[in-house]
Amino acid sequence: MKKIVFWYFILVLLAYILPYTLFTHVSHFYGSFLFWIIFALITIGILTVMMRAWKNEN
Amino acid sequence: MKIELIWISILVYIVWGTIIAVLSRRGAGKGVVDYFLANRKLKDSISSLSYSATTYSAFMMLGLVGLAYKGGVGALGFELIYLSGLVLAVFFGPMFWRAGSHYNCISPAELLSVRYHHKTVGAASAFISLIFLIPYSAVQLMGIGYLLETLSRGKISFVVGVLIATLITWVWTEVAGLRSIATTDSLQAGIMLVSSLILIYVLVYRFLGGPGAFIHTVETTYPQWLMVPGNGYFRFQTFLGLSLPWFFFSISNPQVSQRLFVPASLPKMRKMIGGFLGYGFLYTLITIVLGFCTLVLFPGLTNPDQATPTLLSRLSLPPLIVLLVTVGIFSAAISTIDSVFLTISSMFVRDILRVKKEVEENKQIVVAQIFITILCVTSFLFALMRFNLIAILSVASSAGLLSIVPATVGAFLWKRGNKEGALCSMIGGAGLSFLLQMTGWKPWGFWPGVWTLIVSTILYFGVSRLTPESSNDDFFHTIKGK
Secondary structure, eight states: OHHHHHHHHHHHHHHHHGGGTTTTTOOSTTTHHHHHHHHHHHHHHHHHHHHTTOOOOO | OOHHHHHHHHHHHHHHHHHHHHHTTTTOOSSHHHHHHGGGOOOHHHHHHHHHHHHSOHIIIIIIHHHHHHHTTHHHHHHHHHHHTTHHHHHHHHHHHHHHHHHTOOSHHHHHHHHHTOHHHHHHHHHHHHHHHHHHHHHHHHHHHHHHHHHTTTSSOHHHHHHHHHHHHHHHHHHHTHHHHHHHHHHHHHHHHHHHHHHHHHIIIIISOHHHHHHHHHHHHOGGGGSSSTTTTSOHHHHHHHHHHHHTHHHHSHHHHGGGGOSSSHHHHHHHHHHHHHHHHHHHHHHHHHHHHHHHHSTTOSOGGGHHHHHHHHSOOOHHHHHHHHHHHHHHHHHHHHHHHHHHHHHIIIIITTTTSOOOHHHHHHHHHHHHHHHHHHHHHHHHTOOSOHHHHHHHHHHHHGGGHHHHHHHHHOTTOOHHHHHHHHHHHHHHHHHHHHHTOOGGGOOHHHHHHHHHHHHHHHHHHHSOOOOOHHHHHHHHOO
């Protein structure tokens, strides 16, 4: 779990860094717009996997 | 838009919501757990939709659309970074849930009191939430006031709009606590999504020549809006200042973190959060595209918060769609305010009132109901002051609530953290946030939220290290689960 959370935060950092560096001059929807959408979909996927471990507890 | 149509739609909305709120009382118990947490048993779909409706306020269709209109794609990044912050709910959610069930915690502040062995910690957290959430609630009321005033071309005044919203909130919260809030929320979440989807479809296909033509127009006419900092609005400091408080939203805002106590089991919590993630992604995308649509159709608006109202009032849209979207925005605001008021009232009776002496359960509910009335009046008066910029005020509230984050995270992860550290961190951070926001001072261009988080984190670790350790092994054993 800790490993996943670590990589997750790297991903969040990239969501801050890449649009201001790599995509800062891309004036199309396939630039920052698409990047952030893909970022969100990946994070949703990771969170879904993390929640799979939740079981019933008394 | 005919004034009669607006009144009829508001009336239908009020009657329909009130019937649902009243019906939700069936099978309700009498204790505080039932009133504030629906006896920790809500249906999966209702808890998920209610979580969504509580999180997404009128800020989305008014503030976020305005931000996209003004600054472009940065608004999408800011909101999706918020969504990614749900990792905190996923990581800490089971711990919240276990501690909540084991110690019978009703408010998130109560959990802090249990962990730090001192009721003043919970009281401080409750007081900070109260201070920063009143402007946030007032902003929601303002959103409705502006919307109705614009749509009716001034026939429904701002004050009347705010008053209607306040009264609805009051009734739906008082009727059955979380039961009435959750059931009305879940239906409101449906309206919010469906109405905005229909609006986007009509705008793109009827007024903007379809998705291809719309994308081409934006790329050729407003290329700066597709980059950051782009047109200059989303400088990095601004982006960080807006997104950082919201990344922590799921554990800093008590009306949301309190929902982690509600599911009957962890699999049910998974359904609640999972459903919200899907809803949030879709709703965010819709509101951002709406901002771009307004930019193409009505460039040059001086007040970006008026983007959606302008779209609804100046475009020849079918009246039914305009009314549906209006009710959708209404729903977004009400579903947030009522949850905020219920949570604050629970914190008032559980964490502030009980600092000195215990209060009977029945009395707690009566006091909470009176306090909700006071909150309604206070927020109504605050809204009448008409502060500018909905988005900025919303973020300012979240920035202040960041002061609770280090003590909350430390409560679960750092055994060495103690009440002195928690108190200094919360009070120091909140005080700084308040000061920076009142003076408008942004040292080195960074927003109050950034400084609040840094200072409250340093205070938490520093003061905890410098003061005697007070372990709480039972708490750490409990949150680990079996």
